[in-house]
Amino acid sequence: MIVGLVVLGLVGLTMVGLTPGSPVGWLVLVSAGLTALGLVLLRRAERRAAARARTHEDGIRRLLQGLGRSTSPEAVVATIVDALQGASGADHVVVARQRAGERDIEAILVTTSASVPLAVTRLPADLLLAQVAVEEDAIAPLVDRLRPAFGLRHLIARPLHADERLIGALVLSRRTDEAWSLADVALLETAAAELSIALQRAEAQQAAEQGARIDALTGLPNRGHFDELAELLSRGRRAGDALGVLMIDIDHFKGLNDTFGHAVGDVVLRAVAQSIASGVRAADTPARYGGEEFAVLLRRATTDQACDVALRVRAAVAALDTVGLGVVDGRPVSVSVGVAVSGASGETVAELVRRADDALYTAKRRGRDRVVVDEVGPRMPTAAAG
Secondary structure (H helix, E strand, O other), X not given: OHHHHHHHHHHHHHXXXXXXXXXXXXXXXXXXXXXXXXXXXXXXXXXXXXXHHHHHHHHHHHHHHHHHHOOOHHHHHHHHHHHXXXXXXOOEEEEEEOOOOOOEEEEEEEEOOOOOOOEXXXXXXXXXXXXXXXXXXXXXXXXXXXXXXXXXXXXXXXXXXXXXXXXXXXXEEEOOOOOOOHHHHHHHXXXXXXXXXXXXHHXXXXXXXXXXXXXXXXXOEOHHHHHHXXXXXXXXXXXXXXXXXXXXXXXXXXXXXXXXXXXXXXXXHHHHHHHHHHHOOOOOEEEEEEOOEEEEEEEOOOHHHHHHHHHHHHXXXXXXXXXXXXXXXXXXXXXXXXXXXXXXXXXOHHXXXXXXXXXXXHHHHOOOOOEEEOOOOOOOOOOOOO
């Protein structure tokens, strides 16, 4: 284009009788060259702007599509980070938010370099100024702490909300001082608004799913969760994996309910549940199986280990202060426990539950307040004593 305009300038000079070497001729040629250069730069800028606009549009489309498929808060954050990195040209994306029920702010930094792992830091929640009218000012203390925490340089940030409450900030950062375009700012604002909505939806869904798996009275997993976990373990079980099951029943619970009322019965149920939870190992899963019956799924447990857990549970229940629980006559609360363990035999959890349940009824017939190992499984010489 520059060459073409210069040629046109030379032709024009010839037609008006001027020579390129004359002052006016040079002025015409320089003007033509500068005009051509300006047009070239303008065209390039327009192409870059159009490409950036397409990139931002693609980023927003990926963001919305990804958020529609994201069902967990972690997946929502990952979708936002991926869309912003690709569309904004940011070197770093930071999601800083206060999770529901937590007292501090979790800040996650993700870089564009795949070789650099994400970084996480925790900051005090009072960095969010809820009473400030201007939202950018409300997150300013948080942003000021994020700069040195992650070594951020040139950044822009927008607030995150949950139920009209300020919970954090979404931040884009660059290593260079290149100005953020209006399109970058608009993309960030869209992302922050969509992230706020998606996080609320995902956390509400997660809470509902969690609530569906938890027994409201005792706080333990319910039978549905126990059965679901049992099925997963049965399908993914490798040869030689040892599994165990405890079936636990509160002795004479109906009489306690009839004498002191269901309110006291509920208090006793909660106390027994806590005793069971305190007696199992970290890898074990206790659950309320139904009524006054509980179950414990034991992973990588030998018969001796399973019996040790059962004896700890029985002792913890026996040590309960029943008067403090509302049992005014101070009668003790006890449990009967049935134990079943499977090693290399390949039994399913459902089969173990059946065997442990048989052992539980054996314990009941033998006088209650005792631990009994399934008759089919290995014997435990000392644990069966009540």
